[in-house]
Amino acid sequence: MVDMKTNSKAAEHLRSVNLRPTxxxxxxxxxxxxxxxxxVTAESLYxxxxxxxxxxxxxxxxxxxxxxxxxxxxxxxxxxxxxxxxDTKIENHHHFYFEDTGEIADIPGDWDGNRIAAIAPAxxxxxxxxxxxxxxxxxxxxx
Amino acid sequence: MVDMKTNSKAAEHLRSVNLRPTxxxxxxxxxxxxxxxxxVTAESLYxxxxxxxxxxxxxxxxxxxxxxxxxxxxxxxxxxxxxxxxDTKIENHHHFYFEDTGEIADIPGDWDGNRIAAIAPAxxxxxxxxxxxxxxxxxxxxx
DNA sequence: GTAACTGCAAAACTTTTGCAACCAG
DNA sequence: CTGGTTGCAAAAGTTTTGCAGTTAC
Numbered sequence: 001m002v003d004m005k006t007n008s009k010a011a012e013h014l015r016s017v018n019l020r021p022t023x024x025x026x027x028x029x030x031x032x033x034x035x036x037x038x039x040v041t042a043e044s045l046y047x048x049x050x051x052x053x054x055x056x057x058x059x060x061x062x063x064x065x066x067x068x069x070x071x072x073x074x075x076x077x078x079x080x081x082x083x084x085x086x087d088t089k090i091e092n093h094h095h096f097y098f099e100d101t102g103e104i105a106d107i108p109g110d111w112d113g114n115r116i117a118a119i120a121p122a123x124x125x126x127x128x129x130x131x132x133x134x135x136x137x138x139x140x141x142x143x
Numbered sequence: 144m145v146d147m148k149t150n151s152k153a154a155e156h157l158r159s160v161n162l163r164p165t166x167x168x169x170x171x172x173x174x175x176x177x178x179x180x181x182x183v184t185a186e187s188l189y190x191x192x193x194x195x196x197x198x199x200x201x202x203x204x205x206x207x208x209x210x211x212x213x214x215x216x217x218x219x220x221x222x223x224x225x226x227x228x229x230d231t232k233i234e235n236h237h238h239f240y241f242e243d244t245g246e247i248a249d250i251p252g253d254w255d256g257n258r259i260a261a262i263a264p265a266x267x268x269x270x271x272x273x274x275x276x277x278x279x280x281x282x283x284x285x286x
Numbered sequence: 287g288t289a290a291c292t293g294c295a296a297a298a299c300t301t302t303t304g305c306a307a308c309c310a311g
Numbered sequence: 312c313t314g315g316t317t318g319c320a321a322a323a324g325t326t327t328t329g330c331a332g333t334t335a336c
């Protein structure tokens with residue numbers, strides 16, 4: 001059992017984005033930001049919470065994911081039209097999508113995909129500005 | 144009322160991809176391929192059918208969209224994690240997504256987005272091959 | 287104390303499925 | 312005829328909502 005002191009680093013982190021450091025948010029933040037980059041769905045995070053002995057409802061997991069995303073702590077990745085994926089890596093980067101398994105992986109940062117974003121603006125319809133450019137490289141097992 | 148002769152061009156088109164030219168598929172094909180490129184959802188196509196006086200069930204619209212997609216007549220576009228969009232333009236191209244309205248538009252063909260796809264392969268994980276590269280340029284109203 | 291947050295179950299949506307009736311060949 | 316297709320309603324899967332009860336501060 002992790003000791004979640006009111007004034008822990010994680011609690012301050014949440015407060016800094018105007019989210020009360022509640023028991024549930026602290027626990028979920030621990031699962032998400034504890035160890036390296038991850039890609040989760042609401043369901044997978046909920047399962048992970050259950051496994052870790054964290055008591056939290058699925059609705060609260062959805063709430064937390066959206067609140068964290070709105071606060072800039074997470075980024076939503078759109079690769080599947082039936083499930084929402086969230087990425088703990090928020091810097092501008094792009095993804096591999098494994099069609100066979102439904103898994104996601106970051107494209108190594110040295111790939112120059114980011115350069116593409118710079119190309120786009122010239123062709124924007126009038127009155128529109130860039131929100132972001134998402135690139136998904138879909139892969140399948142080689143035959 | 145359009146006269147859908149059994150041996151019409153549209154009927155042959157469907158037969159050529161091993162789909163029986165049924166009343167419903169012919170009618171939906173007429174709505175989809177009649178006039179220029181479009182982006183539809185199951186619901187929007189169903190509504191358009193109703194408006195046009197075509198009697199067809201929503202389940203059949205879903206079936207037809209997937210069958211047309213499997214046959215290469217349509218292409219699925221993934222830009223929203225809650226709805227499936229289908230594009231009547233099947234050539235390799237990319238999309239603008241208007242976050243404010245949820246609408247989709249093709250990025251003009253002279254944009255060099257396709258060139259980006261060619262950059263990717265070098266970094267593929269072992270044993271994987273490219274299915275396709277999807278680029279979505281997300282736009283919002285300029286403030 | 288009080289406003290924010292949580293949990294639960296129900297509702298809302300999109301999409302799929304099961305199966306009897308129907309129709310193209 | 313006969314198997315592929317359709318329609319309907321029911322089911323399934325994901326996400327949202329309403330609200331009473333709980334908690335952070």
